[in-house]
Amino acid sequence: MSQDRTGPRRNEMGREGKKSAVTTWRKTPHVDAAAARTSSKSQGKKAEAPRKGAAKNGKVSEAGRWSNLWRLHRQFGRESLQRLLATPAASLMTVLVLGIALALPAALSLTLENLKTVAGNSNVTSARISLYLENQVSEKDARRMREDLLKDSGIAAAVYISPTQGLAEFEKYSGLGDALRLLDSNPLPGVIEVEASDSSPLAVSNLQNRLKRVDGVAELRVDSEWLKKLNAIVTLGDRILTGLSVLICLAVLLVVGNTIRLLVVNRRDEIRVIKLVGGSDGFVLLPFLYSGFWYGLAGGVLCWLIVACLWLAVSGPASDLATLYQSTFRPEFPGLNMTLLLIGGGAFMGVSGALLSSWRQLRDIDP
Amino acid sequence: MIIFENVSKRFPNGHVGLENINLHMARGEMAFLTGHSGAGKSTLLKLIMLMDRPSNGQVQVGGYRLSQLRRGQIPALRRNIGVVFQDHQLLFDRSVFDNVAIPLMVAGFDFDDIGRRVRAALDMVGLLDREKLNPLSLSGGERQRVGIARALVNRPAVLLADEPTGNLDPDLSADIMKRFEHFNQAGVTVLIATHDLDLVQRMGHRTIRLERGRLVTAGATTGEAVE
Numbered sequence: 001m002s003q004d005r006t007g008p009r010r011n012e013m014g015r016e017g018k019k020s021a022v023t024t025w026r027k028t029p030h031v032d033a034a035a036a037r038t039s040s041k042s043q044g045k046k047a048e049a050p051r052k053g054a055a056k057n058g059k060v061s062e063a064g065r066w067s068n069l070w071r072l073h074r075q076f077g078r079e080s081l082q083r084l085l086a087t088p089a090a091s092l093m094t095v096l097v098l099g100i101a102l103a104l105p106a107a108l109s110l111t112l113e114n115l116k117t118v119a120g121n122s123n124v125t126s127a128r129i130s131l132y133l134e135n136q137v138s139e140k141d142a143r144r145m146r147e148d149l150l151k152d153s154g155i156a157a158a159v160y161i162s163p164t165q166g167l168a169e170f171e172k173y174s175g176l177g178d179a180l181r182l183l184d185s186n187p188l189p190g191v192i193e194v195e196a197s198d199s200s201p202l203a204v205s206n207l208q209n210r211l212k213r214v215d216g217v218a219e220l221r222v223d224s225e226w227l228k229k230l231n232a233i234v235t236l237g238d239r240i241l242t243g244l245s246v247l248i249c250l251a252v253l254l255v256v257g258n259t260i261r262l263l264v265v266n267r268r269d270e271i272r273v274i275k276l277v278g279g280s281d282g283f284v285l286l287p288f289l290y291s292g293f294w295y296g297l298a299g300g301v302l303c304w305l306i307v308a309c310l311w312l313a314v315s316g317p318a319s320d321l322a323t324l325y326q327s328t329f330r331p332e333f334p335g336l337n338m339t340l341l342l343i344g345g346g347a348f349m350g351v352s353g354a355l356l357s358s359w360r361q362l363r364d365i366d367p
Numbered sequence: 368m369i370i371f372e373n374v375s376k377r378f379p380n381g382h383v384g385l386e387n388i389n390l391h392m393a394r395g396e397m398a399f400l401t402g403h404s405g406a407g408k409s410t411l412l413k414l415i416m417l418m419d420r421p422s423n424g425q426v427q428v429g430g431y432r433l434s435q436l437r438r439g440q441i442p443a444l445r446r447n448i449g450v451v452f453q454d455h456q457l458l459f460d461r462s463v464f465d466n467v468a469i470p471l472m473v474a475g476f477d478f479d480d481i482g483r484r485v486r487a488a489l490d491m492v493g494l495l496d497r498e499k500l501n502p503l504s505l506s507g508g509e510r511q512r513v514g515i516a517r518a519l520v521n522r523p524a525v526l527l528a529d530e531p532t533g534n535l536d537p538d539l540s541a542d543i544m545k546r547f548e549h550f551n552q553a554g555v556t557v558l559i560a561t562h563d564l565d566l567v568q569r570m571g572h573r574t575i576r577l578e579r580g581r582l583v584t585a586g587a588t589t590g591e592a593v594e
Contacts, residue, residue: 064477071478273456276418277517278446279473280439 073286080290083263091295094259098299098346101252103306105245106334106342110307112237114331115230118322129204131211132219133190142190145216149194154207156197163188189218249349252299256292256353263291264361271365281363288358289351296350300343307334307342368394368525368556369415374424376410376580384410386580388424392558397551398586399567400560402577408560409453411577412527415558416448417441429524446474449518451528455510457502463489463513464498470521488520489513491546507534515543519550526550528559532566544570 084091133142139162146160161169166188171180180187196207204222211220264271271284315331322329334342369392376384385407392398400408413419414426417433426433429447436444449470457466467488471481489495492512502510511534518526526547532540544559544566551557561567567574573586 065475068475068478072472072475270458270460273458274469274473275442276416276445276450276452276456277470277473278442278444279469280442283442283473 076287077290077293080287081294084291084294091298094255094295095298095302097255098252098295098350099302099306101248101255102299102303102342102346103310105241105248106303106307106338107310108237108241108244110311110332110334110338112234112241114318114329115234115237117332118230118329128222129194129196129208129211130221131192131194131214131217132221133192134216134218135189137190137216139190141216142192145214146192149192149211149214152207152210154197154203154210155194157195159193161191161193163190166191252296252346252349253353253356256295256350257357259295260288260292260354261357261361263288264358264365268365271362275365281359284362284365285355285358288354288362292350292352292354293347294350296353297343297347299350300346303346304334304339304342307338368392368396368429369558370425370427371411371414372425372427374414374421374426376407376414376419377422383580385414385421385577388582390575390582390585392556395551395554395556396573397548397557398559398573398575399570400558400575400577401562401564401567402583403562405579406577407580408577409529410580412450412529412558412560415525415527416445416450442473446470446521447523448525448527449521449523451511451514451518451526451531453529453533455502455514457510457513457517459501459503461501462499463494463502463505466502466513467498467517467520470517474521476521484520485516488516491519492516492543508536508539511535512539512543515546519546522555524555526555526557528557528561530561531559532561532563540566541569 133145137145142160142162146158149155149158163186167180167186170188194207194211196204198204208220208222211217271279274284311331311333315333318331319329369390371388371390374388374390375386378384388411400411402408410419414421414433415428417436420434428444431440431444433444458469464485467485468481471484476484486495486498489498492515494509494512494516497505497509497513502513505513511531515528515531518528528547531547532543535543540563547557547559548570574584575582575586576584
């Protein structure tokens with residue numbers, strides 16, 4: 001008998017089995033006459049009203065069953081929220097832990113998104129190439145070189161910075177003027193700064209090759225070099241984000257799981273009683289899933305708040321930094337997608353954590 | 368309805384709870400289970416509602432061999448068995464009303480129906496005016512009656528009661544027993560564990576007597592209830 005109930009049809013059979021268990025139990029299925037008599041004393045006409053719904057088990061209409069289920073869910077949702085609010089300090093601690101933990105990868109992800117915007121921003125990639133001239137090139141030669149360079153169609157602009165000018169600038173920006181004055185001569189070479197008219201990587205690299213062959217150029221440096229480094233950093237950051245996210249997700253699952261585990265322990269008696277009067281595993285599980293849901297949701301919202309605060313704190317300095325790199329880039333506020341992802345992800349992880357930790361535990365409470 | 372075949376129950380500590388019990392209760396029968404405390408009355412009731420499993424032998428309830436019932440079917444079994452527990456098993460974090468409503472909630476009864484049924488059950492045990500109170504503020508006897516209301520609220524096919532009148536005064540005990548009889552007449556199989564022998568004799572139903580885990584008197588199945 002038990003063998004043929006296993007296998008893929010197990011679920012259907014389970015339902016069938018339950019139904020038949022309910023309906024074949026006795027010949028006279030209800031005792032309404034007695035009930036009507038006893039309750040009519042106090043309730044008058046109401047007791048005479050036709051008993052709809054579960055009067056004969058299993059005859060609840062389809063719509064009625066859905067509406068019952070909906071009301072049950074609403075009630076459980078409300079009750080678990082009330083339970084959570086009944087211990088505000090403890091709940092707040094859990095929510096804080098969740099929020100802060102989730103904020104780590106969220107903030108990192110936001111940073112990376114913004115860095116990617118920077119890396120892809122054409123305004124910044126407009127490549128500047130600095131030609132460091134050989135020492136023996138005189139200022140006059142250098143000016144002539146600049147004129148020649150301007151004839152190249154690939155070059156939009158060229159500026160000559162003489163060693164003296166360079167020294168003045170260096171003194172101004174580095175604050176190392178005193179140290180430089182100790183030197184006998186100006187160690188800085190003359191520099192021609194060239195701006196490429198086409199900033200695509202290929203054009204820049206072609207131009208670079210041409211400029212390398214120009215006489216008198218000792219070294220040349222492409223200013224967009226830092227963009228490549230940035231790209232590399234972003235790629236690395238992506239990897240770190242993935243790893244960190246996995247770890248944080250695990251941590252969140254564990255935190256929610258542990259909290260729910262304690263809830264289950266505290267409500268052991270209740271679960272026992274509910275099971276004794278015929279509550280299924282799913283029925284006792286549901287309130288805990290809702291607890292996990294609320295924890296996760298609150299954690300997600302808190303995480304969003306933290307990220308938003310971080311953004312407010314960082315966006316000003318970040319814009320300033322971008323200005324230093326001649327970029328019009330402005331850090332982007334966490335958008336709707338990010339918001340939904342954070343809050344929805346939080347809630348999802350809350351439910352998963354609750355499910356993982358309480359399922360086994362609830363099954364083991366076996367009166 | 369309830370069949371025990373060579374059922375024994377030994378506890379892990381070696382104590383013998385029940386030994387070789389053979390018992391047959393017909394559908395719609397009412398019986399008392401008597402014996403000294405420790406004779407195995409509670410153990411026997413626990414085996415019927417699968418709170419415990421026998422070490423040997425077979426228990427059948429409502430046509431089901433309990434040993435072959437899958438885990439998922441246990442709730443359905445319990446929904447058909449109303450139980451009045453000796454220690455009430457009430458929940459103190461909710462009102463009397465909500466306590467009585469639990470069996471209806473778990474069985475998926477219509478929400479609008481629950482209030483009506485719960486009040487009918489509370490009215491039956493005379494506690495309609497206490498529905499909003501917490502069971503903690505009730506006396507032992509009142510808690511017992513809340514337990515009875517909860518056992519009967521979903522009109523189970525089988526009613527098990529473990530010392531249901533232990534804390535009640537004689538008048539109320541008699542009244543509750545009358546209620547049980549009433550349900551029995553409506554087709555419910557009733558098994559009541561008690562050591563109130565006076566009451567048992569007055570009621571004049573089948574009496575099953577246990578002594579140290581053994582069946583002493585199985586009693587005769589009453590004629591009217593034979594299947």
